[in-house]
Amino acid sequence: MNPNKPHDCSGVISRVFLSLDGELSKEQEKEFLDELNRCSWCLEHYHIEQAFKEFLCKKLNKKEVAPTLVSEIKDKIKNISIE
Amino acid sequence: MAQPTDKKKWKDELFEREFYPLIDALYNFAYHLTYNEEDANDLVQDTYLKAYRFAESYEEGTNAKAWLFKILKNAFINEYRRKSKQPAKVDYEDVIGYQDAEDVSPAGTVDLRHEIFQGMIGDEVTRAINSLPVDFRTVILLCDIERFTYEEIAKIIDIPIGTVRSRLHRAREILKVMLMRYAKSQGYKTDGK
Numbered sequence: 001m002n003p004n005k006p007h008d009c010s011g012v013i014s015r016v017f018l019s020l021d022g023e024l025s026k027e028q029e030k031e032f033l034d035e036l037n038r039c040s041w042c043l044e045h046y047h048i049e050q051a052f053k054e055f056l057c058k059k060l061n062k063k064e065v066a067p068t069l070v071s072e073i074k075d076k077i078k079n080i081s082i083e
Numbered sequence: 084m085a086q087p088t089d090k091k092k093w094k095d096e097l098f099e100r101e102f103y104p105l106i107d108a109l110y111n112f113a114y115h116l117t118y119n120e121e122d123a124n125d126l127v128q129d130t131y132l133k134a135y136r137f138a139e140s141y142e143e144g145t146n147a148k149a150w151l152f153k154i155l156k157n158a159f160i161n162e163y164r165r166k167s168k169q170p171a172k173v174d175y176e177d178v179i180g181y182q183d184a185e186d187v188s189p190a191g192t193v194d195l196r197h198e199i200f201q202g203m204i205g206d207e208v209t210r211a212i213n214s215l216p217v218d219f220r221t222v223i224l225l226c227d228i229e230r231f232t233y234e235e236i237a238k239i240i241d242i243p244i245g246t247v248r249s250r251l252h253r254a255r256e257i258l259k260v261m262l263m264r265y266a267k268s269q270g271y272k273t274d275g276k
Contacts, residue, residue, distance in 0.1 A: 017251070017252070017255075018248075021226060021232075021233065021251075022230075022232065023232065023233055047196075048193070048194050048195070048196070051194065051195045051196045052193070052195045052255070052259065053227055054195075055195040055200060055201075055208075056208070056212070056223070056227045056228070056258075057227060057228060059203060059204075059205050059208035059209075060115075060205065060208055060209055060212060060228060061205040061206065061208075061209045062111055063110060063111050063114040063115075063120075063123070064107055064110070064111075065106050065107050065109075065110035065127065066124070069110075069124050069127065069128070070103070070106060072128070073106075073127070073128050073131045073132075074103070076128070076132065077095070077098065077131065077132070077135050078095070080091075080135060081091070082088050082090050082091045082094070
């Protein structure tokens with residue numbers, strides 16, 4: 001971290017979801033986190049977006065497949081003959 | 084039934100090893116596309132039958148999940164989209180208008196850590212996601228729920244990576260506005276505006 005380097009909030013904010021979505025390389029991620037930790041406003045923004053992503057994962061109803069469908073599909077496929 | 088051929092044996096083993104373990108994720112995606120268990124069942128079944136027919140074009144050991152999701156998404160677009168029973172749509176323009184009019188800065192005001200959101204039940208969140216236009220819903224499901232990379236999402240839905248990114252951004256903004264509307268209806272006060 002270079003304390004003399006000016007901090008660019010909009011540059012950091014534009015990378016928040018790239019980081020949360022795992023789209024930054026290790027090097028980019030490190031650079032991003034260094035920048036992020038220099039600004040409490042950016043850090044708060046990051047935590048809010050992180051909470052949003054976690055919220056969706058946690059709250060969205062997961063639908064599990066019925067065992068009958070699994071056996072139906074397997075039966076159909078088992079009976080397909082290949083010329 | 085015909086005697087199993089080498090080709091059939093290869094396909095059956097491939098399905099057991101790589102494709103069947105993904106059926107829960109495929110079903111979950113199908114359900115959130117169709118909102119309907121019966122259609123989701125048909126869609127998943129179609130996906131496996133198509134995958135069986137075209138198994139030769141799958142390169143073993145590569146990304147089975149992305150390959151199957153692409154088949155499912157295409158089957159949905161081609162056969163189910165028109166007939167799927169969609170719930171009342173949120174008017175997308177209306178949402179954007181709302182956002183402009185009240186100058187909501189979603190990241191600044193929609194804090195999902197607030198107890199009003201934490202108290203939301205899955206049904207309410209699922210309803211919010213389901214009322215997103217299908218193109219927006221798809222990217223949210225693929226990215227946030229199934230954890231595909233932008234590159235995989237681009238391949239699954241046949242759009243450039245830049246479009247994946249902008250569509251995700253837009254989808255999240257709309258979703259936040261919808262969640263904020265919900266929170267306000269429950270008495271949540273935003274600071275500032």
